[in-house]
Amino acid sequence: MAEGFTLFLLSGMLMCGLLLHTVSRHGASVAERRKKPNFIIILADDIGWGDLDANQHEKKINNTPYLNLMAERGQRLTDFHSPASTCSPSRAAILTGRYGLRNGVTHNFAVGSVAGLPLSEVTLPQLLQKEGYYTAMIGKWHLGHNGPYGPTNRGFDYYLGIPYSNDMGCTDTPGYNWPPCPPCDSSGPQVIRLKRSVHGGCYSKVGLPLIENSSIVQQPLDLWTLTEQYKSCCNQDYTQCKVQYRQPYLLYIALAHMHVPLAPPLPPDDGKVYTASLREMDSLVGAVKSASDDTDKDNTLIWFTGDNGPWEQKCQYAGSVGPFMGKWQTSRGGGSAKRTTWEGGHRVPAVAYWPGRIPANSTSSALLSGMDIFPTLLSLAGVTPPSDRRYDGIDATDILLHGEQTGHEFLFHPNSGAAGRFGDLQSVRSGKHKAFYITGAAEACGGATGRPQLHDPPLIFDLECDESEETPLKTETPEYQAAAQRIARRREKLLWDIATDKSVSAADYSTDASAAPCCEPGQAACRCHTLG
Numbered sequence: 001m002a003e004g005f006t007l008f009l010l011s012g013m014l015m016c017g018l019l020l021h022t023v024s025r026h027g028a029s030v031a032e033r034r035k036k037p038n039f040i041i042i043l044a045d046d047i048g049w050g051d052l053d054a055n056q057h058e059k060k061i062n063n064t065p066y067l068n069l070m071a072e073r074g075q076r077l078t079d080f081h082s083p084a085s086t087c088s089p090s091r092a093a094i095l096t097g098r099y100g101l102r103n104g105v106t107h108n109f110a111v112g113s114v115a116g117l118p119l120s121e122v123t124l125p126q127l128l129q130k131e132g133y134y135t136a137m138i139g140k141w142h143l144g145h146n147g148p149y150g151p152t153n154r155g156f157d158y159y160l161g162i163p164y165s166n167d168m169g170c171t172d173t174p175g176y177n178w179p180p181c182p183p184c185d186s187s188g189p190q191v192i193r194l195k196r197s198v199h200g201g202c203y204s205k206v207g208l209p210l211i212e213n214s215s216i217v218q219q220p221l222d223l224w225t226l227t228e229q230y231k232s233c234c235n236q237d238y239t240q241c242k243v244q245y246r247q248p249y250l251l252y253i254a255l256a257h258m259h260v261p262l263a264p265p266l267p268p269d270d271g272k273v274y275t276a277s278l279r280e281m282d283s284l285v286g287a288v289k290s291a292s293d294d295t296d297k298d299n300t301l302i303w304f305t306g307d308n309g310p311w312e313q314k315c316q317y318a319g320s321v322g323p324f325m326g327k328w329q330t331s332r333g334g335g336s337a338k339r340t341t342w343e344g345g346h347r348v349p350a351v352a353y354w355p356g357r358i359p360a361n362s363t364s365s366a367l368l369s370g371m372d373i374f375p376t377l378l379s380l381a382g383v384t385p386p387s388d389r390r391y392d393g394i395d396a397t398d399i400l401l402h403g404e405q406t407g408h409e410f411l412f413h414p415n416s417g418a419a420g421r422f423g424d425l426q427s428v429r430s431g432k433h434k435a436f437y438i439t440g441a442a443e444a445c446g447g448a449t450g451r452p453q454l455h456d457p458p459l460i461f462d463l464e465c466d467e468s469e470e471t472p473l474k475t476e477t478p479e480y481q482a483a484a485q486r487i488a489r490r491r492e493k494l495l496w497d498i499a500t501d502k503s504v505s506a507a508d509y510s511t512d513a514s515a516a517p518c519c520e521p522g523q524a525a526c527r528c529h530t531l532g
């Protein structure tokens with residue numbers, strides 16, 4: 001990816017926001033609004049905890065120099081967890097600060113999903129937008145693409161990106177995937193099939209669309225020039241923006257990296273595709289950082305993290321879980337990363353960078369979650385979230401800025417497909433202990449899977465001395481007894497809290513062929529003839 005685009009985009013965004021909102025929505029003076037910090041959230045897809053060099057410095061690898069630099073000038077969060085182990089639930093929880101059992105999003109939306117994140121949910125961009133922030137999103141949304149569910153109707157002033165994962169549609173020049181996927185049909189009648197084709201699990205009938213605001217601008221998009229597409233779209237929109245002063249902004253960048261198909265700039269030899277893609281991602285993050293440094297350095301928080309752990313079944317195209325190998329599970333068959341509640345499924349790299357505010361070269365092992373982004377950013381912006389609902393994230397401001405070390409006392413990891421009912425909170429973290437009421441595996445490289453298994457009494461691991469979750473504590477030990485009681489009490493309390501929460505939303509997961517984004521329904525793969 002070209003680095004120039006981000007620079008351009010960022011400065012363009014700053015300018016465009018101003019033009020659009022020169023008149024304050026809430027009467028706050030320009031000077032007052034100017035004091036509010038800018039936020040850049042960068043969310044990588046399927047990245048592993050071990051993919052960040054700084055998390056494994058003993059290995060002396062150098063794939064993420066820009067992120068390492070951000071960590072050196074900011075803070076690395078080593079016990080940070082994605083709110084779920086798959087895409088849509090994780091993103092929904094980040095944007096609402098609530099578990100999937102409350103916001104309704106417990107599994108992924110599909111190409112033909114008619115709905116998305118329930119409209120009763122309030123999003124982070126919505127709240128910041130109301131306070132005068134200019135809000136833009138670049139990248140993967142995956143919270144519903146139809147009508148009112150799209151990003152520009154959920155709080156973003158501007159959107160450019162893909163409506164769901166980059167493997168959920170065909171392209172003409174496929175990227176690296178395992179198994180490899182065929183290119184789109186170039187001609188022939190369009191038949192929208194919502195199921196993956198039987199050959200290798202590829203989505204082959206509806207081209208992968210590129211969306212700007214709420215319109216398809218390219219279908220199928222070109223994975224290899226996705227960045228160039230971003231650049232030219234931004235060019236058209238932003239060069240006309242002429243501004244005199246700034247408005248605070250939220251920029252949410254949901255990268256296609258590191259999700260398959262990978263499409264790194266130079267075709268490297270096969271064994272290095274993942275690394276090449278990781279480096280490309282890192283340089284993109286570096287470009288965002290330097291653009292931000294050049295514009296409003298002291299007033300911009302950049303928070304980098306991931307949406308869930310590596311997709312192990314993709315073999316050489318999957319990331320690294322580092323030491324979080326989920327050995328209890330892998331020794332019984334199956335994978336222990338994405339889709340599972342083993343550490344590899346949800347412990348993700350996280351770096352927070354804010355020169356002058358976040359102490360340089362600091363590390364925090366406070367127990368944190370992607371759900372904390374919501375209350376933290378609102379707190380930094382001086383915004384109080386609506387009090388008609390319950391939240392699960394905590395305000396991590398003191399951890400980021402003031403060296404406070406206490407994070408969540410308890411953190412629940414929802415089932416994302418490997419263990420029982422979607423969204424169920426059957427794995428619980430409390431201090432160094434992690435309890436499993438149910439275990440399950442994802443598909444491993446090579447196809448091995450494992451069956452969900454109930455545990456009564458629960459399995460409890462001590463992550464401090466057993467980070468690979470290999471040997472559970474013996475149930476008769478006082479340590480086990482104390483942890484089991486503490487966790488059971490808290491779990492009941494949370495389940496009761498959710499059961500009595502009047503603000504719980506239900507997502508509509510129904511699908512219909514007519515809901516698939518389709519540029520020209522008469523064309524093979526919905527191909528846009530006039531635009532593409």
Ligand SMILES: *[C@@H]1O[C@H](CO)[C@@H](O)[C@H](O)[C@H]1NC(C)=O
Pocket residue numbers: 157158159212213214215237
């Ligand atoms: C998207 O929205 C921006 C800002 O509202 C606007 O300038 C641009 O023209 C829109 N693009 C499309 C394709 O509608």
Ligand SMILES: *[C@@H]1O[C@H](CO)[C@@H](O)[C@H](O)[C@H]1NC(C)=O
Pocket residue numbers: 072361
């Ligand atoms: C950052 O901290 C690490 C470990 O605490 C130390 O080895 C390193 O030299 C520090 N880097 C800088 C630039 O201060």
